[in-house]
Amino acid sequence: MGAYYDEIEIEDMAWDEEKRVYHYPCPCGDRFEISRKQLKNYEDIATCPSCSLVIRIIFDPLDYEDDEDEEDEEDSAESNEESGSDEGSDNEFEDAMEHLTISS
Numbered sequence: 001m002g003a004y005y006d007e008i009e010i011e012d013m014a015w016d017e018e019k020r021v022y023h024y025p026c027p028c029g030d031r032f033e034i035s036r037k038q039l040k041n042y043e044d045i046a047t048c049p050s051c052s053l054v055i056r057i058i059f060d061p062l063d064y065e066d067d068e069d070e071e072d073e074e075d076s077a078e079s080n081e082e083s084g085s086d087e088g089s090d091n092e093f094e095d096a097m098e099h100l101t102i103s104s
Contacts, residue, residue: 004045004054004055004056005026005027005053005054005055006055006056007055007056007057007058008024008032008046008055008056008057008058009057009058009059010022010039010057010058010059012024013034013046013057016033019033020035020036021033021034021035022034022035022036022039022046022057024046024055026048026050026051026053027053028048028050028051028053029050030048030049030050030051031048032046032047032048032053032054032055033046033047033048033049034046034047034057036064039057039059039061039064040061040064040065042061044056044057044058044059045057
């Protein structure tokens with residue numbers, strides 16, 4: 001894609017905690033949006049949901065490389081709450097170790 005409305009540095013964008021996206025004002029009155037997950041996947045195009053304009057985000061992909069997927073974190077937290085266990089994966093590991101047999 002070659003026709004960007006503008007190129008914006010990630011530092012100039014605002015973080016929306018509720019929607020979990022970075023945003024920047026669009027001339028149409030709405031705002032360009034891009035998520036941390038998109039940045040982690042090396043996507044550098046923020047779109048406006050109300051018009052056809054797009055902007056290119058200037059950022060260092062290495063800053064987002066170690067981010068865990070926020071949706072995965074929320075899903076695992078919800079499943080742990082439902083099961084009533086904070087150590088769901090640890091219990092699974094212990095159960096697997098009980099059934100482990102090593103033959104020579």
